[in-house]
Amino acid sequence: MLIVIQFWGDRLNIVISNSSGxxxxxxxxxxxxxxxxxxxxxxxxxxxxxRKLARDLKISVLTTxxxxxxxxxxxxxxxxxxxxxxxxxxxSELIREQLIKEVELxxxxxxxxxxxxxxxxxxxxxxxxxxxxxEND
Amino acid sequence: MTNHYLELNGVxxxxxxxxxxxxxxxxxxxxxxxxxGTNGAGKTTTIQLILNMxxxxxxxxxxxxxxxxxxxxxxxxxxxxxxDHVFYVDSWTVKDTERAISSFYHNWRHxxxxxxxxxxxxxxxxxxxxxxxxxxxxxxxxxxxxxDPKLLILDEPTSGLDxxxxxxxxxxxxxxxxxxxxxxxxxxxxxxxxxxIADYITFIHQGQIVCSGKMDDFxxxxxxxKGRHKELTSALQERIIGLRITDMGFEGLIDxxxxxxxxxxxxxxxSIDDIMIHIGKRK
Amino acid sequence: xxxxxxxxxxxYYTMKSQVIIYLTLAAIVMIFGFMGSSFMIMCITGSxxxxxxxxxxxxxxxxxxLHRLYGSVSISLSNIVMGRYIFxxxxxxxxxxxxxxxxxxxxxxxxxxxxxxxxxxxxxxSLLVYSLIIGIQVPMFFKMGYTKAKIWTMIPFVGILALxxxxxxxxxxxxxxxxxxxxxxxxxxxxxxISCAILxxxxxxxxxxxxxxx
Numbered sequence: 034m035l036i037v038i039q040f041w042g043d044r045l046n047i048v049i050s051n052s053s054g055x056x057x058x059x060x061x062x063x064x065x066x067x068x069x070x071x072x073x074x075x076x077x078x079x080x081x082x083x084r085k086l087a088r089d090l091k092i093s094v095l096t097t098x099x100x101x102x103x104x105x106x107x108x109x110x111x112x113x114x115x116x117x118x119x120x121x122x123x124x125s126e127l128i129r130e131q132l133i134k135e136v137e138l139x140x141x142x143x144x145x146x147x148x149x150x151x152x153x154x155x156x157x158x159x160x161x162x163x164x165x166x167x168e169n170d
Numbered sequence: 171m172t173n174h175y176l177e178l179n180g181v182x183x184x185x186x187x188x189x190x191x192x193x194x195x196x197x198x199x200x201x202x203x204x205x206x207g208t209n210g211a212g213k214t215t216t217i218q219l220i221l222n223m224x225x226x227x228x229x230x231x232x233x234x235x236x237x238x239x240x241x242x243x244x245x246x247x248x249x250x251x252x253x254d255h256v257f258y259v260d261s262w263t264v265k266d267t268e269r270a271i272s273s274f275y276h277n278w279r280h281x282x283x284x285x286x287x288x289x290x291x292x293x294x295x296x297x298x299x300x301x302x303x304x305x306x307x308x309x310x311x312x313x314x315x316x317x318d319p320k321l322l323i324l325d326e327p328t329s330g331l332d333x334x335x336x337x338x339x340x341x342x343x344x345x346x347x348x349x350x351x352x353x354x355x356x357x358x359x360x361x362x363x364x365x366x367i368a369d370y371i372t373f374i375h376q377g378q379i380v381c382s383g384k385m386d387d388f389x390x391x392x393x394x395x396k397g398r399h400k401e402l403t404s405a406l407q408e409r410i411i412g413l414r415i416t417d418m419g420f421e422g423l424i425d426x427x428x429x430x431x432x433x434x435x436x437x438x439x440x441s442i443d444d445i446m447i448h449i450g451k452r453k
Numbered sequence: 454x455x456x457x458x459x460x461x462x463x464x465y466y467t468m469k470s471q472v473i474i475y476l477t478l479a480a481i482v483m484i485f486g487f488m489g490s491s492f493m494i495m496c497i498t499g500s501x502x503x504x505x506x507x508x509x510x511x512x513x514x515x516x517x518x519l520h521r522l523y524g525s526v527s528i529s530l531s532n533i534v535m536g537r538y539i540f541x542x543x544x545x546x547x548x549x550x551x552x553x554x555x556x557x558x559x560x561x562x563x564x565x566x567x568x569x570x571x572x573x574x575x576x577x578x579s580l581l582v583y584s585l586i587i588g589i590q591v592p593m594f595f596k597m598g599y600t601k602a603k604i605w606t607m608i609p610f611v612g613i614l615a616l617x618x619x620x621x622x623x624x625x626x627x628x629x630x631x632x633x634x635x636x637x638x639x640x641x642x643x644x645x646x647i648s649c650a651i652l653x654x655x656x657x658x659x660x661x662x663x664x665x666x667x
Contacts, residue, residue: 057366058386087367088344094201095369095384223524225664243456243527251525257518261470270466273459274526 045074045081049090057092061100069109069120070132080110080118107131172235175199175321175353181219181229188377190215193229195372195382199320200350202343204364204385205357206442207374208450213357216374217325220355221251234320247276250314254326256306260299264292264309268316275317286312304335311342322346322354328363336360340367361442371442375449394444396421397435406432412448423448456528460536461543467519468510468540478502479551492571495552496579501613503548504586507541508606511599534595534659538652541591545583549576570637577644584648585609588655596662 047064049057068074080086083101087094101118104110108131112118147157176197183190190212197203205213218224220231222242231238233245258267264287272278287294290308292301301309307327314322322343328336343354344367358364364371364385372382381388395410398419407413410422423445429437454462482499490498514520523533553572560567590606597605 084348084350088341088348091340091344092366093369093385094347095386099386218524221524223520243529246525246527249525251521253518253521255518257521257525259467259470259513259517259519262466266466266469270463271522271526273454273462274528 047086047090049092057090058096058100058103061086061090061097062104065100065104066109074120076120078120079116080120082117172232173198174232175234176203176220176355177230177232177235178216178220179230179232181216181226181231183215183219183224183226188212188215190219190377193374193379195379197353197355197370199353200347201369202347202354202356202367203370203372204361204368205355205372205374206359206361206364206446207357208446209359211374212377213359213374214325217323217355217357220323221246221249247317248320250317250319250322252307252310252314252322252324252327254329256298256301256310258298258309260297262298263295264298264301265294267298267309267313271313272316277318279316279318282318283312283316286315303330304332307331307335307339311339315342315346320352322352322356324354324356326358327356328358328360336363343367361446365442373446373449375446380449388445389440389442391426392423392440392445393426393429394421394438394440394448395424395429395432395435396438397432401435412451414448414451456532457535457539460523460528460532461539464510464537464540465543467513468507471506471509474506474509475503475547478506478548479555482552483555492552492556492567493575493578495556496549496575497582499548499552500545500579500583501586501610503544504541504583504590505610507544507587508590508594508599510537510540511594511602515599530663531660534656534663537591537595538656538659541587542652545580549579570641573641574637577641577648580648581644581651582613584651584655586613588651591655592658592662595659596666598666 045065045068047061049060053060055063065074065080074080080101081089083097084094086097090097101110101112105112105118109121110118111121144157152160174196178196179194181190181193188210193212193216195203205216207213215224219226220233220238222239233241234248236245238245258270262270268280268283272280272283286292286308290305290312292305292309292312298306298309311327328339331339340363343356346352347354356364356368368385370383371385371388373380373388381391392411395406396419399415402415402420409428410420410424413420413422423440424432424437478499481502482495528536552575556567586609589609590602593602593605596602
């Protein structure tokens with residue numbers, strides 16, 4: 034007896050909102066980035082082709098092209114000529130750089146908030162240490 | 171083969187009372203281009219010139235990289251055409267239509283035609299004149315696509331169609347360009363059809379090209395500006411296209427380069443409709 | 454298959470639904486036949502009606518916007534015009550054959566008799582009448598389209614009808630018929646060549662007219 038099971042859960046899913054205010058290509062980028070960073074999209078996993086994506090989402094090919102090109106520039110995906118687009122390994126330098134940039138941004142935000150709250154540098158560092166200890170537990 | 175399936179350069183044609191003036195645009199292979207404009211703007215004339223149904227006064231048209239007149243008969247083997255009204259004899263049945271049309275093409279695909287009939291639910295024995303408008307469009311599309319065309323030219327194919335038929339057509343067009351080797355030129359004044367699926371857009375107004383290029387660039391070039399009466403300076407008034415003043419305030423279209431000076435006012439993204447409406451008000 | 458032949462075939466498909474009308478024509482001719490006309494008169498009547506009915510192709514073309522069909526397939530302007538003339542000639546041939554068959558029946562029923570010269574004369578004279586009518590009509594149709602040209606194209610019909618009805622013309626006509634009957638061979642050949650010349654000139658006019666159509 035042959036049982037065929039189909040998994041839908043692991044596939045790349047993108048949902049476009051017309052009212053989100055964000056351009057469509059941005060929404061695609063964000064959702065793919067999220068799924069890469071969260072691990073839902075694994076390294077070397079192949080993404081749908083530009084045209085297949087455009088057709089499934091009912092958008093233009095140039096829109097998907099822009100999204101994929103920008104993702105490639107930012108280091109999240111890579112294109113292999115003739116084969117398609119693939120998720121870059123998550124250990125890549127570029128992704129790490131992006132994540133480090135994110136840390137820098139968040140730290141700057143924290144510093145600014147701390148300054149508005151009139152915290153001293155020592156107080157800030159103490160807080161940071163405390164949080165790290167909590168994280169590592 | 172060339173990368174651009176359709177190239178128009180300085181195409182002009184004068185009629186009494188109307189002039190199509192200096193039309194230039196090009197459609198690369200693998201993409202969908204929308205040709206928009208109000209009724210009478212020159213869209214149908216442009217298509218007729220491309221198909222050599224009318225002779226242009228000046229300019230150059232290249233189809234698949236070859237002159238559209240010299241290579242007319244070869245080119246048309248690879249072009250599928252759909253018009254807003256059915257152009258078959260109304261006493262023909264669907265079957266008669268295939269028999270009449272297929273004789274003109276070297277590469278007629280009877281299997282593809284039948285598949286499309288099945289998909290569209292078009293009965294073989296029904297007369298063309300008895301089909302609903304949507305079914306007539308589907309018949310034209312079936313004939314247009316059954317000889318392996320590389321270029322589809324559609325002149326207002328969705329006018330008079332219900333939303334379901336329109337959606338089916340758009341889906342077919344997206345399916346058609348999947349292999350990246352085919353292009354679509356789609357003229358319409360129903361812009362919602364194009365807004366999402368068209369890669370390129372050419373906007374014709376009163377016989378002239380307003381702009382032509384990638385959809386993103388087109389939409390990104392303008393903003394819709396809105397504000398209160400007191401904010402409407404004379405400098406701003408000069409820059410606004412298609413100004414509309416009501417009791418509540420004003421609104422209009424503005425070039426994005428100018429818009430940077432007016433960040434204190436409401437600046438919305440402009441849709442194709444907004445652009446068409448305000449440019450239409452301009453002249 | 455050459456472009457103009459494809460066009461002629463398309464015209465045939467276009468007119469196919471009008472077959473009933475063509476059969477009615479045959480019936481009318483039969484009535485004439487029983488009224489005691491000669492073969493030549495029957496042929497001329499037949500070709501007169503055929504010319505009238507065949508111009509419906511322009512009507513159907515206009516009504517259904519077929520010029521858009523012609524514009525989207527691989528046929529040139531000269532193919533379209535030439536094909537149309539081939540279609541008209543084809544209609545004439547069919548009508549001639551039909552009348553001949555009807556006449557054969559009448560011969561078998563011993564109502565009529567026929568000689569070779571009568572056949573040739575019938576062919577030649579009816580071709581001449583046909584050519585005169587369509588030779589004038591077709592370029593007008595190509596230039597102005599069916600609806601606008603319709604009034605003007607009635608002229609050759611009205612002209613010929615007048616010839617047949619107005620008494621002073623009838624006497625001239627009987628004179629002409631007598632001449633025809635006394636110089637038959639000459640007229641058979643002459644009629645045929647004049648018809649060809651008219652059709653050729655008409656074709657050239659049509660090409661010119663269609664290029665500058667409204």
